[in-house]
Amino acid sequence: MEASQQGRALRSDAERTVRTILEAAERVLSKNPSASMEQIAEAAGVARTTVHRRFASRDALVSAMEGWATRQFAAAVDSANPETTPPLVALYQVTASVLRVKIDWGFAMSRASSDPEVARVHSEVEDRCERLFLKAQATGLLRADVDPAWARRVYYALIHEAAQSQGDDADTLATLLVDTLLRGVGTDRGLG
Amino acid sequence: MEASQQGRALRSDAERTVRTILEAAERVLSKNPSASMEQIAEAAGVARTTVHRRFASRDALVSAMEGWATRQFAAAVDSANPETTPPLVALYQVTASVLRVKIDWGFAMSRASSDPEVARVHSEVEDRCERLFLKAQATGLLRADVDPAWARRVYYALIHEAAQSQGDDADTLATLLVDTLLRGVGTDRGLG
DNA sequence: CAGAGTTGCAACACTGATGTTGCAAGTGCT
DNA sequence: AGCACTTGCAACATCAGTGTTGCAACTCTG
Structure with a gap:
């Protein structure tokens, strides 16, 4: 993978990722409430697995939102x-x-x-x-x-x-x- | 299966079934837009296969609605x-x-x-x-x-x-x- | 009663989404 | 450089929903 897309580690970065995902999820789900995790991840510019690492389940993501x-x-x-x-x-x-x-x-x-x-x-x-x-x-x-x-x-x-x-x-x-x-x-x- | 639940055949009956399904679908989907065909069928009081016989796909059902x-x-x-x-x-x-x-x-x-x-x-x-x-x-x-x-x-x-x-x-x-x-x-x- | 038409049910195949894991690779801090 | 942390990616298991088919049973019409 390329350097620019790689993790920058540490807590403040992880928090930023969470926020990015939440905002992307809002954007995507407001247009299509049944959008997949894949679509949300794509909108956030991260891999689907990253979303699952931050939110145990789809429900957990929505609850966090x-x-x-x-x-x-x-x-x-x-x-x-x-x-x-x-x-x-x-x-x-x-x-x-x-x-x-x-x-x-x-x-x-x-x-x-x-x-x-x-x-x-x-x-x-x-x-x-x-x-x-x-x-x-x-x-x-x-x-x-x-x-x-x-x-x-x-x-x-x-x-x-x-x-x-x-x-x-x-x-x-x-x-x-x-x-x-x-x-x-x-x-x-x-x-x- | 029991007699009272069995088909009554012929066209006017089939049309009634279609209407029943459409109305049930509206009732169910207005409460939960991502409800399954199973839930719709149940609300209509018919088997899921019957819904599929009348409407080729989920999209076809929604289009008909x-x-x-x-x-x-x-x-x-x-x-x-x-x-x-x-x-x-x-x-x-x-x-x-x-x-x-x-x-x-x-x-x-x-x-x-x-x-x-x-x-x-x-x-x-x-x-x-x-x-x-x-x-x-x-x-x-x-x-x-x-x-x-x-x-x-x-x-x-x-x-x-x-x-x-x-x-x-x-x-x-x-x-x-x-x-x-x-x-x-x-x-x-x-x-x- | 015979046939047409319709239904419920069980069984099956297929697909897309969800959730998990292991691993290599990159970044920042010390 | 070494360590901690995080990410992307590929692979996998699982599951729920979709759509199909064969069959027995039932009802109505003629």
């Missing part, structure tokens, strides 16, 4: 301080933060994990989001005649859609998203 | 006459009609088919939808400052989300969906 993405996810929500700012501000901040993560880790984030810790974090975020929407309705940001559960589903759907965008930065998308969520895309003057 | 769903889809859009009614009416009618199909054929409908005929129908519907949104903007139903492409993406996302609902009928969902699309979920009075 979920774990990594979930930590980023939780950190993103935390950084937005949704409990201590006005609902509109919180909504915007959470949206922008989450989008930054979801754009890069869409596959890993939108999986019902079997890992209890990951599931716990997800349902925790779910709860915080629910509380945010209830508060938003109580303060009059959300219409009183709208089911907050539906509003939340719409919000998730918009996040998912916005995260598919290429080229726009998270802040631009968050602005557009929150505007669309709250005002819709129609005028107020009824029938066209 | 796409074909069936696409025909329903095209018929649904046609029945709504989106070109000959005011945009708001068209939007509502199309939404209700499409939801009726998408609730039952969500998996088969949201796949980029390799069958050129299916792909053609899909892009045709896409075009009609695009024209509808442009018209909606021209007539003032959509705000002038909203990118119609974004509005359409939001619309698709809402359709997808609404189609996941259980228990509500298509008309109720269409009303809710169009209302949310045009007005959003917020009040007009800004910060809460």
Whole structure:
């Protein structure tokens, strides 16, 4: 084999390999959830055996992706301080933060994990989001005649859609998203 | 084997089997896109070999699902006459009609088919939808400052989300969906 | 009742993906 | 240079899913 492709040994290098594989796996699996380990390895620029050395099984790899993405996810929500700012501000901040993560880790984030810790974090975020929407309705940001559960589903759907965008930065998308969520895309003057 | 499980022969029966398999496949694959033929057969209440007799391969089965769903889809859009009614009416009618199909054929409908005929129908519907949104903007139903492409993406996302609902009928969902699309979920009075 | 048609079941071959191992070779640290 | 570590590669075993076939059994029609 050639020198340039050979191992550079030691821990920091191994960690870099792990990250490279995780990122490649996200890229490949988001396009094709049933892609093979071979395809993932190829995308990461390593041999398939290297992937298996780092992750005992396919499940272990996916679990690691979920774990990594979930930590980023939780950190993103935390950084937005949704409990201590006005609902509109919180909504915007959470949206922008989450989008930054979801754009890069869409596959890993939108999986019902079997890992209890990951599931716990997800349902925790779910709860915080629910509380945010209830508060938003109580303060009059959300219409009183709208089911907050539906509003939340719409919000998730918009996040998912916005995260598919290429080229726009998270802040631009968050602005557009929150505007669309709250005002819709129609005028107020009824029938066209 | 027992009598009650045995074949009842003849053509109308064979057709019923095909339909049963298609419906079971949709049910199973919408929950797990990589489910096996065995699982599909079990859900349909037939032996795996029977599925293989009716559909030469897994691809053939999925293609048949796409074909069936696409025909329903095209018929649904046609029945709504989106070109000959005011945009708001068209939007509502199309939404209700499409939801009726998408609730039952969500998996088969949201796949980029390799069958050129299916792909053609899909892009045709896409075009009609695009024209509808442009018209909606021209007539003032959509705000002038909203990118119609974004509005359409939001619309698709809402359709997808609404189609996941259980228990509500298509008309109720269409009303809710169009209302949310045009007005959003917020009040007009800004910060809460 | 006879024949056509369909099904379930068991058995088989084939394929692609998964996971493992041994070995040679390269890199960085000491 | 020697050591620790990691990688690529080739080879292998295993397994699950796919697709095929032969056969017996059943039902419906005529």
